[in-house]
Amino acid sequence: MPQFLEAQSDTIQLESIEIEAINIRSNPLAKNQKLWSQQALKELGYNNLGELLAAETGSFIKSYGLGSLATSSIRGGSAGQTLILWNGLPIGSPMLGQLDLSLLPLNNSESIQFQTGGNSALWGSGAIGGLVSLQNHSDFENKLLLDVFSKIGSFGRSEQNLQFGIGNRKLQSRSKFSYLEAENDFSYFVADGLPERIQSNARIQQRSLQQDLYWRPASRHQLSLNFWTQHAHREIPPTSVQNRSEAHQEDTFIRSHLSWKYTGRKQLYEAKAAYFDEHLNYFDELILLESRSHFKTLSGEISGQWSLSPSHRLQAGSTFRHTRAWSAGYQSIPDELRNAVFISWMWQVDKLQVQSSLRQEMVDGKSVPLVPILDLTYRLLPAWSLRAKASRNYRLPTFNDRYWVPGGNPDLLPESGWSSEIGIRTEKRTPYWRLSFDLTAFNRRIDNWIMWGIAEGQNYWSANNLTRVWSRGLEPRFSLAYHQNDFRFQTQLSYDYVLSTTQTAVEVPRMPLGSQLLYTPIHQAQARISLDWRNLGVRYTHLYTGKTTGINANPPAFQLGNVHLQYLRKRKSGNYLIFFQINNLWDVDYQVLERRPMPGIHYQLGINFTLNKNQSK
Amino acid sequence: MKQIFTISLLLISSLLGAQNTSDFENFNIAVDSFLNGSNNQGGFSDGFLFLPNNYDSAFNSWDGWAISATTDTLTPGFMNPFSSITGMGADSSNTYAVSFKFGAENIMRLENEAAGKVVSGMMITNNTYAALSMREGDSFAKKFGGASGDDPDFFLLTIKAYRDGVQSTDSVDFYLADFRFADNSEDYIVDEWTFVDLSSLGEADSLGFSLSSSDVGMFGMNTPAYFCIDNVQTGDAATGIFGNREELAFSFYPNPSSDVIKIQGMEGKTAHYSIYDMSGREIISEERLSFDQQISVNNLQPGYYLLKMREGNKLGTEVFIKK
Numbered sequence: 001m002p003q004f005l006e007a008q009s010d011t012i013q014l015e016s017i018e019i020e021a022i023n024i025r026s027n028p029l030a031k032n033q034k035l036w037s038q039q040a041l042k043e044l045g046y047n048n049l050g051e052l053l054a055a056e057t058g059s060f061i062k063s064y065g066l067g068s069l070a071t072s073s074i075r076g077g078s079a080g081q082t083l084i085l086w087n088g089l090p091i092g093s094p095m096l097g098q099l100d101l102s103l104l105p106l107n108n109s110e111s112i113q114f115q116t117g118g119n120s121a122l123w124g125s126g127a128i129g130g131l132v133s134l135q136n137h138s139d140f141e142n143k144l145l146l147d148v149f150s151k152i153g154s155f156g157r158s159e160q161n162l163q164f165g166i167g168n169r170k171l172q173s174r175s176k177f178s179y180l181e182a183e184n185d186f187s188y189f190v191a192d193g194l195p196e197r198i199q200s201n202a203r204i205q206q207r208s209l210q211q212d213l214y215w216r217p218a219s220r221h222q223l224s225l226n227f228w229t230q231h232a233h234r235e236i237p238p239t240s241v242q243n244r245s246e247a248h249q250e251d252t253f254i255r256s257h258l259s260w261k262y263t264g265r266k267q268l269y270e271a272k273a274a275y276f277d278e279h280l281n282y283f284d285e286l287i288l289l290e291s292r293s294h295f296k297t298l299s300g301e302i303s304g305q306w307s308l309s310p311s312h313r314l315q316a317g318s319t320f321r322h323t324r325a326w327s328a329g330y331q332s333i334p335d336e337l338r339n340a341v342f343i344s345w346m347w348q349v350d351k352l353q354v355q356s357s358l359r360q361e362m363v364d365g366k367s368v369p370l371v372p373i374l375d376l377t378y379r380l381l382p383a384w385s386l387r388a389k390a391s392r393n394y395r396l397p398t399f400n401d402r403y404w405v406p407g408g409n410p411d412l413l414p415e416s417g418w419s420s421e422i423g424i425r426t427e428k429r430t431p432y433w434r435l436s437f438d439l440t441a442f443n444r445r446i447d448n449w450i451m452w453g454i455a456e457g458q459n460y461w462s463a464n465n466l467t468r469v470w471s472r473g474l475e476p477r478f479s480l481a482y483h484q485n486d487f488r489f490q491t492q493l494s495y496d497y498v499l500s501t502t503q504t505a506v507e508v509p510r511m512p513l514g515s516q517l518l519y520t521p522i523h524q525a526q527a528r529i530s531l532d533w534r535n536l537g538v539r540y541t542h543l544y545t546g547k548t549t550g551i552n553a554n555p556p557a558f559q560l561g562n563v564h565l566q567y568l569r570k571r572k573s574g575n576y577l578i579f580f581q582i583n584n585l586w587d588v589d590y591q592v593l594e595r596r597p598m599p600g601i602h603y604q605l606g607i608n609f610t611l612n613k614n615q616s617k
Numbered sequence: 618m619k620q621i622f623t624i625s626l627l628l629i630s631s632l633l634g635a636q637n638t639s640d641f642e643n644f645n646i647a648v649d650s651f652l653n654g655s656n657n658q659g660g661f662s663d664g665f666l667f668l669p670n671n672y673d674s675a676f677n678s679w680d681g682w683a684i685s686a687t688t689d690t691l692t693p694g695f696m697n698p699f700s701s702i703t704g705m706g707a708d709s710s711n712t713y714a715v716s717f718k719f720g721a722e723n724i725m726r727l728e729n730e731a732a733g734k735v736v737s738g739m740m741i742t743n744n745t746y747a748a749l750s751m752r753e754g755d756s757f758a759k760k761f762g763g764a765s766g767d768d769p770d771f772f773l774l775t776i777k778a779y780r781d782g783v784q785s786t787d788s789v790d791f792y793l794a795d796f797r798f799a800d801n802s803e804d805y806i807v808d809e810w811t812f813v814d815l816s817s818l819g820e821a822d823s824l825g826f827s828l829s830s831s832d833v834g835m836f837g838m839n840t841p842a843y844f845c846i847d848n849v850q851t852g853d854a855a856t857g858i859f860g861n862r863e864e865l866a867f868s869f870y871p872n873p874s875s876d877v878i879k880i881q882g883m884e885g886k887t888a889h890y891s892i893y894d895m896s897g898r899e900i901i902s903e904e905r906l907s908f909d910q911q912i913s914v915n916n917l918q919p920g921y922y923l924l925k926m927r928e929g930n931k932l933g934t935e936v937f938i939k940k
Contacts, residue, residue, distance in 0.1 A: 247756070460676060
């Protein structure tokens, strides 16, 4: 079961993930992270990255409804303070500064990594609350692969995924197709005593194609080409206090990524280039609105890593990103050039591991704050480890923040501030039992927090560096597992306590000094029990989300239960997986955002078979 | 007695004066066009009115007042901000004015002969964007009544008068939409030009218009902050006590009266009356004239009063004495 892939370094089962030489920056030994293989993601049964993060990570996902926009708030941060990488390069929209997590499929990635905490010194702008890294990996042992994965669910949901891989020890190709559609016409109650209302104009259709090519011209050299194109047609449903909507949105992109990697005995050199061409077009025929936006980004990175001694590793690199954007909301065709240099150093001796990084970025020739990270882990006792991390982090204003007419503000400063965290972990293992407990406390202050509001004397919304936000919290995690022969039992408990408050009062939106940020629950908890016997597994997950402060009303706390039943047969020649999921088992009427209804009990059935043929020995 | 009556006439003259109506037709704009201040003149003059406009040429946005002859009563949303919900001006005219001011009072200045005089009233109606937003809801604002239809929503226009920078103690409230009735069938969104009597505000050199709504969130009011006006009746030089070109003729008896006064000339008409004391204070705010054409005055203190009668946008005023 995928739960065994969770968290800590020494418990990660990387399954088929290839690890050649580990890049310090994507170090799987890092703290507070989760890593899911493609197989684990299939078994979890989630439909997109938003659902995965909501249920598995303690992140709060602002979901506008089933199939609708979903953005993240990690450790009380904003959506733009989650950095999303694809093969090491950021893919967030430079116009919006965020990605719609509901449109990110899970089946295109060989692995997905999630990490909380500030990592700007490693990855640059936006890595404040957390980091999600979608990764593609080569498998030169594969000769032939066929993977068919179908899901059908309530509200007209149907998703088909097909992967085909072929290759030898020099050349590998993997093609991934997916198609999904859903009506999302669920019913919901608007008030006691009133008839149910059926969600309308909520249909989604999404097509995705990814082609990965890997070539090893020599034993230490590898070239990779990843090409990903996707189109989503999505209708925008009305709110619960709106009679109808005819709005729809078309998200289309082409993302291509070319990289070269040299893996020496003591060196690792990489060069990457990526080109993204993305359109987001919004139409509302009812109000005669047509809003088209488009950007092109060319980005790249070169880096070198050297093992100076068995205990020292050093990495240095440079990145660039040039973006040009078109929108009727802009009066010009703005562009932006970002260049950065970074250096990372890792020292590992006996019980102590130290990782330190420094990054300096220039945006259109202007320096942004120099950002460092210092990260320490100390093994106090064989079963106890302590860790501490301090970092400075930042987020650059988006194109919309700077250029939108009206309200864009070219003089905005980047959000920036310091984060720190300390943690303790203990783990006890016996031949049958494994028990772990982890507690992290974090503290973060971000200055020049960018918000849109209406300033006095203005007749339009504008972006301003409005406030300073202090976020702090506790993240206890507990896990107990028992494993004997064909039987496995596991229970997990996690709790997230997050205070994320304004340090200066804000007029519009009206936020007094010290108030919790909008749509940021103070309390979130998850409990899970799973049982596996031979090929059969059952899992129950219970999620609690505390009340939040909303724009128009305060969404109350809610609790959701999800059940997952599965049959999994793993063979060398391939896997067979069938699962059935009941979501919102208790048929709870709830809203994550007020006026945005969510579905009651609903179901999903998934069937996957994988045929593998490896290279002959 | 003669002296008091003379004072009364002067007071009527002062309160109501002769009327000048600003109907915005002089702008001569074509049907389905508008003026949003993009000429950067800072506002619009019509008759003795000045309607300020704040146009931001960098962002092509405006607030304050616009002059409009757009007719779209069907298209919801912010792409249709200039239309009245009737699709025309008052009395089927072409042109009217649109107010848009978010989170602040929108000011109308009275100039020249109208400055310092009483504004009798004006025709007001909803703007299409606001009306359809309240009727249907949109992605920002709620449908009035809410999902159940029972929410006690309202969209209220409050009008105040200023003289020499001092606000009059009175204000006039006009509900552009009112869903606070226990019986939902009485809920309404104003969709006709409606006369709003402002004479109770007294003498003014400017009027302030502010909007409030039950649909308010952390970003302020969600209901679109628009409404439309037309046929603003300002006072000008006293060319005659009843110089109103749309004067309403009526008479009544007995005068003086201790109990009821009986109105003549209003039979079969829908008329409204209000009563002021000699200091201009409104004693009885506008009420519909009853079917028996009688007004009870037995609760009034003995003294001189003004009886103001309105039918549509015709006005007439008479003095009576309570014994």
